[in-house]
Amino acid sequence: MMKANQKRIEGDINELAAFNATPGKGLTRLSYTEEYREAQRYLRMEMEKLGMSVRLDAIGNLIGRLEGTNSGRARHNEKNMTGRKDEPVQGDPKLPALAVGSHLDSVLNGGIFDGNLGIVCGLELARMLQENSIQLSHPFEVMAIVEEEGNTFGSGIMGGKAIAGKLDESLLDLLTDAGGHSARQAMIDFELNPTSIDTVKRSPADLAVFIEPHIEQGPVLESENLSVGVVDAIVGIRTREIEIVGRPDHGGTTPMHLRKDAVTAMSEVINEARRAVDDLDDGTVLTCGCVHVEPGTVNVVPGKAVFSVECRSRNQESLDFVFEQVHGVLDGLRERGFSILEKTLMELAPTHLSERVTAALKRGMSTCGLTEKVLTSGAGHDSMCIAGVTDVGMIFVASRDGRSHCPEEYSSTEDIADACNVVLEALIELDQVL
CATH class of the missing domain: 3.40.630.10 (Zn peptidases)
Incomplete structure (x- = not known):
């Protein structure tokens, strides 16, 4: 040979x-x-x-x-x-x-x-x-x-x-x-x-x-x-930048049930996306690698969170499924008074x-x-x-x-x-x- x-x-x-x-x-x-x-x-x-x-x-x-x-x-x-x-x-x-x-x-x-x-x-x-x-x-x-x-x-x-x-x-x-x-x-x-x-x-x-x-x-x-x-x-790659705006408040005097905490809202999105990827079990992967929080102070309830959600998969249906779950959470956050902006950073089939x-x-x-x-x-x-x-x-x-x-x-x-x-x-x- x-x-x-x-x-x-x-x-x-x-x-x-x-x-x-x-x-x-x-x-x-x-x-x-x-x-x-x-x-x-x-x-x-x-x-x-x-x-x-x-x-x-x-x-x-x-x-x-x-x-x-x-x-x-x-x-x-x-x-x-x-x-x-x-x-x-x-x-x-x-x-x-x-x-x-x-x-x-x-x-x-x-x-x-x-x-x-x-x-x-x-x-x-x-x-x-x-x-x-x-x-x-x-x-x-x-x-x-x-x-x-x-x-x-x-x-x-x-x-x-x-x-x-x-x-x-x-x-x-x-x-x-x-x-x-x-x-x-x-x-x-x-x-x-x-x-x-x-x-x-x-x-x-x-x-x-x-x-x-x-x-x-x-x-x-x-x-x-x-x-x-x-x-x-x-793999196809779908990357979104998501901005969630809640309300900054005093971290000691604001009761938990009255907060509009942008970071906990962000965590709901990320956790749901992760659950969706785990349910697929087809090699699809998720990365949320960029996070920016305002005002970024230890004793202030976060009023804004800007973060990335990137999903990669060989299956177009899997990409669609993950972001359907993400959008379901975002819709719920809007109903609770959060302001949501979403921007496409990359979309490859x-x-x-x-x-x-x-x-x-x-x-x-x-x-x-x-x-x-x-x-x-x-x-x-x-x-x-x-x-x-x-x-x-x-x-x-x-x-x-x-x-x-x-x-x-x-x-x-x-x-x-x-x-x-x-x-x-x-x-x-x-x-x-x-």
Whole structure:
């Protein structure tokens, strides 16, 4: 069986980690910065060494491409009767590509594996295809996608949205960085042409499959002593900011039954939401991570509470159910004289990934002698947008201690190599059946 080269994988990960605005404090590589440009330059150099054509699209996604061949579908080059290897014949350039990749940007002071791992897997797969003389009929692409994390302009998955044709050009003027510079200006300074953002869009006619290898960012695989798992769905996310206004009163002289305590009202909402999630028992999760209380004094009944309620689930019905229970409590609070305001912070529907690609990845795990494990992604990824235009699959690699978005983030090169081996088997199968 063909195996990925762990030394090369480690080398690529470490090389990309060097392009960093905060050495010694985790990886910080924001989109359209000088360190981001240097990381792209390294990837371009490695892609060109492999004979890939390389382009930078209008939003800044870097794409390396190996053309397909028509001398045989995904097979090793056979010797002909003269004892010489047949030269591969250029394939049909109109065939849609099989692509592997992830995002190149990072969070502030994050880890060196998030995003980078998927791009490094793509590079390693290109090398494996060549050194094993594997001829795919379809073109093969490695994609390094821009601005997934959203740390620069406060709006994530921009590169993925553009690939899906869901990024409105006018938004580029509204999104600004910490210095007040617009996304449009940042792209222009990066020598891109944001007025051509519509040219980034892909379709099934030119992109047959996208596979995103990614760190799990959670503890499940490691807890089960598994190196990789196949993702079949990405959770939907519904986030609301709720403001409850009661009445501030003296904390010693106001009887309990006469209070309009915004904090106890907030606790009713949170507790009911938690009960609803527990009743579902389907992997749905709830987080209430932001709380602001006024006046915030130990001896004053809280008059206002502003808090977040975020629910994530692979099932749209579960998201709806949790917030039905929340709204039931809020209606009751209004009847008791509380003022309620609700604001939507995020609304993303669950994404169910391609059954065909997921099945191919599962068979790849079996071929590689790995235990089959299917996971739901609890975090958002470029894949959730790209799934709107073509067949998408994801494979997770175990994260040590489940850590991510921090300097302690780590996945072993052995586990990353397992992911490469699985994806290669899936690509060979998909090349034959598409």
